[in-house]
Amino acid sequence: MLLRDRLSLVQVFRITWKLDIFIVLVCTLAYLVDTYWLKEHISIPASITAVLGTALAFFIGFNNNQAYDRWWEARKIWGALVNDSRSWARNLLSFCDNNAAGETKHIARRMIFRHIGFLYALKASLRQTNDRYYEGYLGGTEDDAVRNSQNIPNAILNLQAADLQLLREQQAIDGFLFRELNTMLVNHCDNMGKSERIRNTVFPPSYLFFTRIFIWFYVILNTLMLAEAIGFWSVIFGWAIGFVFHVTHMNGISLMNPFEQNPMSIPLDSISRTVEINLLEMLGHQPLPSPIEPTGGQYLL
Structure with a gap:
């Protein structure tokens, strides 16, 4: 996710220089075709490019x-996950009866x-990476239970449901809190x-393909029309014109x-680390991990 609301000319050039060169080459070729061959046979009216440009803009x-x-x-979605994560930890720490039977705390x-592990497992699944950072927040037997699952984040939620039921059986939470925590689990x-x-x-790939084709057709047609004037x-x-479109x-x-992992994507690394810091702080865990630093001071992943 970008952190600045503006781009420098250098950044714009780095992003578009290959496209700029290709557009200039195509326009030059179109100009030469019109100058040495096409203008002797046909004159392209300006109304055609005007109508086509309007349709292409839409x-x-x-x-x-x-x-x-x-x-x-x-x-x-990930903003909601941040809010629900904090509420999940707060309810578990504040409203569970530590005097109930069993190891409630x-x-x-x-x-x-385990919830921190769930967030990191979900992040790895969405980005289709082999990041196993989530394993550090699972117990040994839990890690074995989810490792061979087709959907690791969902397997972690199954473990959460089992522990939630265990808290209810130990009477560490009442029916109202059980329902509230289960609603969060559903969320x-x-x-x-x-x-x-x-x-x-x-x-739909057809949108992308035909949009590119139409833009190039419009650029060439405009160049042919302008070359005569x-x-x-x-x-x-x-x-x-090609640069704008x-x-x-x-x-x-x-x-x-x-x-995906690019400057315009959702900063899953930063969001997951923020939740991790918040929850570990609520647990009194030290030391806390450092926040994700912006890449080049420009964007977060």
Whole structure:
């Protein structure tokens, strides 16, 4: 996730320089084709490019809106996970009856540690990495129980449900608190499922493919039309038009998969570490891990 609300010219150039060169080459080729061959056969009216540009702008806008909806929904899901995580730990620490039979305090702390493991396991699953950091928050037998599971975060939630039932059987929590904690457990599962839905649902590739094709067609057509009126300057104006449309489309593509590891993605590392610090502090654990530092002072992963 970007931390600044503006980009420098150097950053823009680093992102788009390959595209800039390719646009200039295509526009130059279109200018040469029109100058030495096409203008003797046909004259392209300006009304065609005007209508096509309007239609293309709507098409790109639709794509970008859908991409942003995916990104914003992912951000809301993980924001809810942060809030529910703090409430989960607070309820377990504050409202469990430590005088009840059994090791109530030990079970509550184990469930909080396990929840941190759940967040890191979910992060690794969404990013499809082999990060096993979550294993540090699971007991030895628990690690063996979830390791061979097809869905490790869901297997961790199953362990949480078993311990929640154990607290109820030991009468460490009453029926109202049991129902409240179980609702939070259901919320964890819901948010996990919503995240997996976004991660596993591919944005229709036809939208991306045809949008790119239409943009290049529009850039070439504009260059051919302008070449008849302003000559070689049509290459510069063609580049400017192509730059605007292509970069606008690139902005949408960068938001399309919010759980990937890029500057525009949801900062899962930072969010998970924030929750980890908060919960360990509530447990009185020392030392606390350090927050995730921004990459180059520009964005968080």
